[in-house]
Amino acid sequence: MSIRRNATARASAVFAAVALLTTGCADQDGNASAPRTGPPASVPHGYVAGAQEAAEQQSRLLLNDPETGATRVLDLITGKAHEVSRRQGTTELTTDGRFGYFHTTGGTHVLDGGAWMVDHGDHVHYYRTRIRDIGRIPGGPGTRIRGDAAVAAVTDEDGRARIYRRTEWEKGKVGASRALAGAHTGAVVPYAEHLLALTDDGKGSTRVVVYDREGERVASPAAECEDPRGDAVTRRGVVLGCADGALLVRESHGAFTAEKIAYGGDVPEAERATDFRHRAGSDTLTAPAGDRAVWVLDVTERTWTRVKTGPVVAANTAGEGSVLIVLQTDRSLHGYDIATGKHVSATKPLLTKAPESGTDGTGGPAIEVDRSRAYLNDPAGNRVYEIDYNDNLRVARSFGLDIEPDLMVETGR
Structure with a gap:
């Protein structure tokens, strides 16, 4: 089969070469190397040190065989599969759009897939850099990891969460983490520069709580979510799966609200x-x-x-x-x-x-x-x-x- 969007890919290469001569270069595998110098005197909009910006989405697939541990990163622009460190016994593979999380009984291994996007609402930036192993963080099967551009929230099976700075991961190291007080039901989800979580109020109900980045509780929308399972971040807000449908949590001008989207019948x-x-x-x-x-x-x-x-x-x-x-x-x-x-x-x-x-x-x-x-x-x-x-x-x-x-x-x- 032919490589898709050849013309677009060639245009992307020209765009990157012209616009980002000062930010870095690519090796023979298409992975961005470190920039030769610091940022240019006039930093262009969207500049990311050590990365190449492209005109189209830089999709890659992270692939793993749990039995043998063999792991590959398939670059969908070039069609080439890159061999990376083996991850044997992986029980689940998840991602936040850039980093891959290989959940094993010995902890969760973090891999920088080397491709991501930054959504500014009215326009999007696409980036690629080299693939690299970040390291292991605590938490095996059942650990839930949710991230945004700034932080990653790692919630273990007991509902205890730790917050990591993604800037450290972007530098290739795990870095320190900070514990979020209390136990939570389901994953802690970074959203709108805050952290959303569900907690048991001690009266048989599970309610939404909102923390700031420092872990201080700043809001608690008046909404319950019975038997929460599943979550997703959308442009409209965070969706939480509940027994009677979904709960949509939204932020507007610093205020958080929650709205139930019911199934409309018994399920x-x-x-x-x-x-x-x-x-x-x-x-x-x-x-x-x-x-x-x-x-x-x-x-x-x-x-x-x-x-x-x-x-x-x-x-x-x-x-x-x-x-x-x-x-x-x-x-x-x-x-x-x-x-x-x-x-x-x-x-x-x-x-x-x-x-x-x-x-x-x-x-x-x-x-x-x-x-x-x-x-x-x-x-x-x-x-x-x-x-x-x-x-x-x-x-x-x-x-x-x-x-x-x-x-x-x-x-x-």
Whole structure:
């Protein structure tokens, strides 16, 4: 298959060469080296020391085989897979858009994927730098890590959270951390230069609390979230999964509010939305609704839609009028119109081995979505597929690998 967006990639290279001659250069693998000098006399808007700025998203896939520990970073611009340190026994692989988190029984290993974006609302900056191992932080299986541009919040199984400065990780070292007082239910989520958390009030209710960056409680919106599971950050605010739907927490001019988005009826516990997936920057979330349907939450419209699909392995969507993409047990990807629930497209069987339903997020085939493509890993086939979801789920590229990519996340978003 040909490399996608060749013309755009060439334009990006020219842009980087002209605009960033003083900020650094790239080695033969496309990884940015340290800048030869300090920032130019007139620092350009968006300047990041040691990184190259590009005109398009610099997507990369982090891939891991937990059994052997083999780990690769697949650069989707060049099509080249980079070998990095082995991470054996990984139980879960997560990301915040730049850093990859390899959760193991011995702690969580942090890898700088070397690609990220900075969203300024009316425009976006895309960056790439070299891939490097940051080190290990405490917290094994069950640890939840959420980050923004400034900090990463690491919450262990007991609800105890520690806050790390991402500027230290960007320098290639773990650095010191600061404990957040108290125990929390679910992940602590950095948002709007604050930290959002859920705490048990001691009266049988779980409530939202807001901390400043120093760990001082500054707000507590009047809202409860029974049996919280799952969270996602969108442009509209932070979505928290609750027993009766979702809680949307928003910030405006320094004030925090919480709004319930109810299912609109009784939903059995096994069919609740608890594992949200979406395209970064999108306000449309997906989550399995049991084994044979998918929930779609439109945060903008405050509505839930339950799409009947048949056996679900993984699901995701780019939102904003795009199809719902569902991997089913027939080894194929299927596209559904979210508004009508109509089945509109399907691929041929892509997976080498028939998957079990409900494996998304815990190893096995998963669907990652960015601004123009979706990605599906085929562990048994040592392969990753690139899908054009705007062209009837057409297979745009296929990447053969020398490992079984059982775990996959996308960075550069």
